[in-house]
Amino acid sequence: MIRFHDVKTTDRDLIQGYTLCGDRMNCDLSFANIISWRFLYNTQIAEVDGFLVFRFYTGHHLAYMAPVWKCQWDEAMRERFAAVVRQMRDDAIALGHPFLMLGVCSYMVGILESTFPDTFYFKPDRDRFDYIYTREKLATLSGKKLQGKRNHCNRFRKTYPNYEYRPLTKEMIPECIAVEENWRAVTKDDADATEELSEELRSMTRVFDLWDEIGALGGTIWVDGRLIAFTFGCSITNKVFDVCVEKADTAYEGAFSIINQEFAQHLPEQYEYMNREEDLGLEGLRYAKLSYKPDILLEKNVVMEKFPLAQEEEQEKVKEETISLWRDTFRDVEPFIQLYFSRVFKPEYNVICQVNRQTVAALQALPYTLKYYDEEVRTAYISGVSVREEYRNQNVGNNLMSQAHFRLYHKDVVFATLIPAEEWLYEWYGRCGYTRHITCTPPPADVDCMDFVTFDSWQRSRNCVLLHDEEGFEIIKEDYRISLSIDPNMTRQTEYVPAMIRIINAEKALQLYANRHPDCTENIRVYNDSDIPMNNIYFQIRHGHVIRTNRPLPDTRALTIAELADYIFKDDSLEMNLMLN
Numbered sequence: 001m002i003r004f005h006d007v008k009t010t011d012r013d014l015i016q017g018y019t020l021c022g023d024r025m026n027c028d029l030s031f032a033n034i035i036s037w038r039f040l041y042n043t044q045i046a047e048v049d050g051f052l053v054f055r056f057y058t059g060h061h062l063a064y065m066a067p068v069w070k071c072q073w074d075e076a077m078r079e080r081f082a083a084v085v086r087q088m089r090d091d092a093i094a095l096g097h098p099f100l101m102l103g104v105c106s107y108m109v110g111i112l113e114s115t116f117p118d119t120f121y122f123k124p125d126r127d128r129f130d131y132i133y134t135r136e137k138l139a140t141l142s143g144k145k146l147q148g149k150r151n152h153c154n155r156f157r158k159t160y161p162n163y164e165y166r167p168l169t170k171e172m173i174p175e176c177i178a179v180e181e182n183w184r185a186v187t188k189d190d191a192d193a194t195e196e197l198s199e200e201l202r203s204m205t206r207v208f209d210l211w212d213e214i215g216a217l218g219g220t221i222w223v224d225g226r227l228i229a230f231t232f233g234c235s236i237t238n239k240v241f242d243v244c245v246e247k248a249d250t251a252y253e254g255a256f257s258i259i260n261q262e263f264a265q266h267l268p269e270q271y272e273y274m275n276r277e278e279d280l281g282l283e284g285l286r287y288a289k290l291s292y293k294p295d296i297l298l299e300k301n302v303v304m305e306k307f308p309l310a311q312e313e314e315q316e317k318v319k320e321e322t323i324s325l326w327r328d329t330f331r332d333v334e335p336f337i338q339l340y341f342s343r344v345f346k347p348e349y350n351v352i353c354q355v356n357r358q359t360v361a362a363l364q365a366l367p368y369t370l371k372y373y374d375e376e377v378r379t380a381y382i383s384g385v386s387v388r389e390e391y392r393n394q395n396v397g398n399n400l401m402s403q404a405h406f407r408l409y410h411k412d413v414v415f416a417t418l419i420p421a422e423e424w425l426y427e428w429y430g431r432c433g434y435t436r437h438i439t440c441t442p443p444p445a446d447v448d449c450m451d452f453v454t455f456d457s458w459q460r461s462r463n464c465v466l467l468h469d470e471e472g473f474e475i476i477k478e479d480y481r482i483s484l485s486i487d488p489n490m491t492r493q494t495e496y497v498p499a500m501i502r503i504i505n506a507e508k509a510l511q512l513y514a515n516r517h518p519d520c521t522e523n524i525r526v527y528n529d530s531d532i533p534m535n536n537i538y539f540q541i542r543h544g545h546v547i548r549t550n551r552p553l554p555d556t557r558a559l560t561i562a563e564l565a566d567y568i569f570k571d572d573s574l575e576m577n578l579m580l581n
Contacts, residue, residue: 001355002091003395004044004055006530007034009213011045018052018068020238025298027130027277028065028103030242032214032234036206039533040199042406050077051084055091060410062097064088066108066303073111082115089305094353094360094396095403101303103128109301123302127281130298131289135241135271138264138292145293153261156254160223165262168218168232173208175227176220177551180204180247187250202537202550204245207232209552217241219263221248221255228252229259233274241271260292315347321359322350322384329386330421335482340580343475344383351404353387353396361387361400365408369467370415370574371460372512379466380408380504382418383580401432405531408504415509416502417466419581426500433529434500435565438466438574440581442493447578448477459577466576476578499576503565506535511546513568518544523553529561 007015012031019029027033034043034054041056051067067084069077089099102125104112109122137143141150157163168176180201207216218232229248236242243263248255264274273295279286323341326332345364353361363385370379382404387397408416419440420426426436444450444458452470459465468476483490503509506526514520522541529535538556540547559567 004046036203104301131294132296152254152257164222229255377414379415402531434502437569438501440497464574523556
């Protein structure tokens with residue numbers, strides 16, 4: 001499998017080493033966009049045989065950008081290009097997803113069609129087309145078709161003759177945020193009223209936080225010492241500049257027009273083109289972008305295989321391969337394996353990695369409920385984590401866990417729990433975000449004589465416990481009977497075994513904490529959750545409520561996802577028991 005890693009600001013030289021000298025004009029390749037939108041797309045990168053490959057999620061689906069190479073395309077590269085695309089396809093299949101490429105421009109469509117005849121469907125995505133203009137056009141607004149734009153700018157200059165243009169610097173960021181807040185208050189509609197801040201604002205804030213590391217360029221307009229408009233962007237290539245954000249105070253008529261023109265006039269002359277990005281299918285935005293008469297409407301396509309992996313048709317094959325993997329990894333007795341895969345296992349619980357259409361790694365995310373004092377929340381128990389021996393130490397296990405965590409988040413699961421099979425695995429699971437804040441405790445001494453109603457009363461008497469349902473309870477008792485038939489001296493667990501728990505949904509986990517601590521007032525920033533970047537955001541706890549926000553908060557406690565578990569569970573004793581381990 002391709003060895004991807006989470007994209008970071010330290011990857012700037014690597015990424016721009018490919019993009020700046022190339023001729024791909026997509027706004028998706030702007031370093032500012034790549035970094036600032038990672039929270040939404042979980043973007044990862046890898047170098048493969050002289051090509052740069054991007055992997056990301058769109059909603060629940062894994063997707064890729066077309067491979068990027070340095071400098072100009074030549075036919076000698078075609079064979080290596082084809083091999084890299086095949087590796088991307090294999091990577092998608094290994095993670096259980098049909099191969100999908102997004103943002104593929106017409107130039108790349110030609111290369112893909114000639115390299116892989118009759119292999120892909122190409123569907124133009126009009127809402128994602130990029131609007132590209134010559135810098136000179138935006139700077140001069142010359143010609144009859146742009147007369148109206150010139151009039152806007154001239155009217156602004158006449159109304160505010162003492163206005164100033166200044167390059168955007170870090171010191172101006174608080175005032176830029178104030179302008180954005182004012183713009184949002186004036187322009188948001190009813191559909192947005194319940195949303196505190198948009199994804200766009202989160203992306204913008206991310207750029208401001210990392211201004212120097214990203215290498216962004218921006219401009220501002222000032223009237224009577226007050227900032228009333230700003231814009232910023234980043235290079236796509238040495239000749240194409242991406243305009244990421246443009247905001248203005250709408251009380252100043254013509255403010256949008258003047259910041260657009262002034263920024264184009266002050267942009268370094270090396271940039272022949274300015275990419276003003278997509279319209280996202282928004283009617284007003286499309287009208288505004290078309291009104292500037294784009295020189296290039298960059299078509300971008302969705303690319304899918306004509307004959308993708310029919311995973312649903314192969315579920316029985318996948319199940320048999322998962323059973324074989326279990327046998328090789330855990331060496332369990334056959335009656336237990338038959339019990340597990342007949343009464344516990346379901347295809348929808350199974351998370352797999354495949355190589356050459358063979359399952360080489362698997363785990364099962366079994367649904368449970370965690371009773372947390374007076375509340376109950378969706379939880380998963382991670383079972384049967386296994387990687388075929390020849391694929392260990394190749395990042396397959398990390399990919400498997402990451403895929404499981406991302407999938408669980410979108411299933412509204414709040415926590416994941418597990419019991420490491422060996423001592424050394426505690427450290428590995430710790431790197432995956434798990435902490436030792438839950439214990440596998442001994443069951444009641446007479447549990448095997450209990451009916452479910454009696455057992456359920458016992459388990460619900462615990463403060464914080466993973467709950468078994470009636471079917472699960474009967475399976476556990478059957479497992480014990482199997483064990484006794486093999487070893488008549490077998491006894492139930494009597495010692496406390498350290499288990500592990502991971503937070504899957506930070507907001508919902510914090511709400512549980514806030515419900516228990518209504519007097520708590522604190523600002524928290526979760527960071528560095530590479531598996532679930534949606535968790536990496538600011539949270540305000542106040543009067544028993546949790547507010548999720550993109551806005552940097554004052555006096556913030558910064559926590560990793562593991563440290564967040566330390567914070568939430570510091571006064572709790574979580575337990576599980578009778579797990580099939």
